[in-house]
Amino acid sequence: MGIKPGCFKSALPYLELACAVAAGGLWYTQGGAVWYAGAWPGPWPLILLAIPCLARLVIGGIPFRPGAMDIFLGLFLATAALGVWVANDPGPAWAKFWLVVGAVGLYHAMAHQPDELRLYGALAFWGVLGVALAAYFLATNDWAAYPAKAPILTALGRQISAWLPFLPGHRLHPNIVGGTLAMLMPVYVVLLNLARVRWARVVWGMAVGIAGLAVLISTSRGAWLALGGTAGLWMAWRGLGWWTGRRFPQPGRAWQARLLALSGLILIALPVVVILARQVLASPLAVSGVLANRLDLMTSSWLLARDYIFTGAGLGMYQMQFSIYTLLIHVGYITHSHNLFLDVLIEQGLGGLFALGGLAVAGLVLGVRRLRDAAGNAAWILEAAMAGLVVILAHGLVDDALYGSRGLLLLFVPLGMLAAASTQQAVVDRRQPMPFRLSSAFYFSLVALVALALALAIWWRPILGAWYANLGAVEQSRVELGHYSQWHFDNPTMDQVRRQNNLDAALMLLEQATQVDPANPTARQRLAAIFLSRGQYDQALAQVQAAWDAGQRDSVTCLLLGDAYAANGRPDQAVEVVRGLRWAEARLAGQAWARYWVSKDYQRAADAWAAVVALNPDNKQAAASQAEAARRAAEKH
Numbered sequence: 001m002g003i004k005p006g007c008f009k010s011a012l013p014y015l016e017l018a019c020a021v022a023a024g025g026l027w028y029t030q031g032g033a034v035w036y037a038g039a040w041p042g043p044w045p046l047i048l049l050a051i052p053c054l055a056r057l058v059i060g061g062i063p064f065r066p067g068a069m070d071i072f073l074g075l076f077l078a079t080a081a082l083g084v085w086v087a088n089d090p091g092p093a094w095a096k097f098w099l100v101v102g103a104v105g106l107y108h109a110m111a112h113q114p115d116e117l118r119l120y121g122a123l124a125f126w127g128v129l130g131v132a133l134a135a136y137f138l139a140t141n142d143w144a145a146y147p148a149k150a151p152i153l154t155a156l157g158r159q160i161s162a163w164l165p166f167l168p169g170h171r172l173h174p175n176i177v178g179g180t181l182a183m184l185m186p187v188y189v190v191l192l193n194l195a196r197v198r199w200a201r202v203v204w205g206m207a208v209g210i211a212g213l214a215v216l217i218s219t220s221r222g223a224w225l226a227l228g229g230t231a232g233l234w235m236a237w238r239g240l241g242w243w244t245g246r247r248f249p250q251p252g253r254a255w256q257a258r259l260l261a262l263s264g265l266i267l268i269a270l271p272v273v274v275i276l277a278r279q280v281l282a283s284p285l286a287v288s289g290v291l292a293n294r295l296d297l298m299t300s301s302w303l304l305a306r307d308y309i310f311t312g313a314g315l316g317m318y319q320m321q322f323s324i325y326t327l328l329i330h331v332g333y334i335t336h337s338h339n340l341f342l343d344v345l346i347e348q349g350l351g352g353l354f355a356l357g358g359l360a361v362a363g364l365v366l367g368v369r370r371l372r373d374a375a376g377n378a379a380w381i382l383e384a385a386m387a388g389l390v391v392i393l394a395h396g397l398v399d400d401a402l403y404g405s406r407g408l409l410l411l412f413v414p415l416g417m418l419a420a421a422s423t424q425q426a427v428v429d430r431r432q433p434m435p436f437r438l439s440s441a442f443y444f445s446l447v448a449l450v451a452l453a454l455a456l457a458i459w460w461r462p463i464l465g466a467w468y469a470n471l472g473a474v475e476q477s478r479v480e481l482g483h484y485s486q487w488h489f490d491n492p493t494m495d496q497v498r499r500q501n502n503l504d505a506a507l508m509l510l511e512q513a514t515q516v517d518p519a520n521p522t523a524r525q526r527l528a529a530i531f532l533s534r535g536q537y538d539q540a541l542a543q544v545q546a547a548w549d550a551g552q553r554d555s556v557t558c559l560l561l562g563d564a565y566a567a568n569g570r571p572d573q574a575v576e577v578v579r580g581l582r583w584a585e586a587r588l589a590g591q592a593w594a595r596y597w598v599s600k601d602y603q604r605a606a607d608a609w610a611a612v613v614a615l616n617p618d619n620k621q622a623a624a625s626q627a628e629a630a631r632r633a634a635e636k637h
Helices: 007-029 045-061 069-084 090-111 116-140 151-163 174-194 198-217 221-247 253-281 287-308 317-328 340-371 378-393 406-410 413-428 438-456 460-482 494-498 504-516 521-533 537-549 555-567 571-578 584-597 602-615 620-636
Strands: none
Touching: 007 045, 007 090, 007 116, 045 090, 045 620, 069 090, 069 340, 090 116, 090 406, 090 413, 116 151, 116 174, 116 198, 116 378, 116 413, 151 198, 174 198, 174 221, 174 378, 174 406, 174 413, 198 221, 221 253, 221 378, 253 287, 287 317, 287 340, 287 460, 287 521, 287 555, 317 340, 317 460, 317 521, 317 555, 317 584, 340 378, 340 413, 438 460, 460 494, 460 504, 460 521, 494 521, 504 521, 504 620, 521 537, 521 555, 537 555, 555 571, 555 584, 555 602, 571 584, 571 602, 584 602, 602 620
């Protein structure tokens, strides 16, 4: 007795979800930029993603109708592929690219759940996954490895871990766990509301408790704020629905009043949040230092994004690019910018950021459109999907729990949930059963293209200069970071890499950028850094001085100008431009030793150490080194 085609067709959505989860699980084991395991499995899980597509063709299942979110997902995928091409280290870049592919696969698996029953089953999977993630975190977290942001919660976490069995495997960062579970929390609201039997409500109630406890104990304050703010908006939305429904008998007017009221609340809340943030920054609270550090990190990360504004620096390439070209240090400092939008811009360029913004706008507009006529379970599902999306976007302002980790696989799950629920609602309303009209994506893209055309017409020189500088920066990082290792930073040093390897192509593009736009900061900074490493100190000073004269006052310009002044016998001017910068003293001391003393350029070593002493008169070691270098310089002459 064979399997009936109708039975297989009804099971196809679950098969697609299973295949997408299996493919994502395989790519998860390969790792990403932060934790890279190697080249396996590479593209092989694509076979799993192809199985439901082939099955749909064979049995004539649900046809693929591309909507706006599919177009923006395609653009996101294309810019991710570009991020592999420009990356200086292909291994981690490919690993992160396959995570992006896995995230797109999971989106489609969710979007293709054709009815409420099967969507509930898919959401139940994410509910179970959230509990498993919470339990794994509580059983494996090393509580001594991270600062005790809330000692009471840390002590509670230790007690819970003591009761759980030890589990081997990768240790997840608490911020990743907190951000991921915060995104999944709205799913439990749907599972509780749609549960038809008491025991299911009890099970999902316990799941909410476990997942919520893990979010709390993770002490991810960004996740707390994002989840709390989203919950507040959700409750306000529900409350406004009750109030406007009683006040306005006409459904159309009630809907408009509800939207206007919520928009007003958001407009009031935004300046309040800004004012509170400024108050926190000015206060002696411990969290003020954390917020200040995040703002400083985002400001510095923007400098890196500017260097690769069109192509991105490459998937997973943030750490060393940021250290070498923004902080101007020789070892990795931090793995990402702690900002979702900046990380996408840095790794995938403007196209990737545009795609992410398009997805967010398309999802929110789609949800609002479908909510107008939705009721009961459909409304709860749509609202939960939008809440998950808002949590990702809000948390992404202060941390990057998903794109900056292997949690990237789950980045588009709320959008898939939204697409499935909206398609079902469209069928109920006898509308075109498409996730989102193509015209919406067309108009959104048309506005962007018009804006781009106007920008090109008005600022064509800075834009063309930035393009050449972007290409030059890509070529430079490929050569330099392809021959440099932070684990052997003294053999060869970055100065040696720049002397020994062919940077002609990078130099040509960077110089072309300065010819088109003399004020381009990226080209001036990159050329100055190369000339300093090669001992061409006059040329280095000319390049970075041009950036300074053009009004550049960022940390990279200041540090490089300080280096150039010290190298050209002007330590007093070096002190003037670098005073107050975090890395200034250590950088000048490092240059004095590694660049000048080792090569027996004693006069420049003395000048660099003189600048260090001027910055910090209590640095006795620098004072002694400066005196010895000056003595040897006098002997040479």
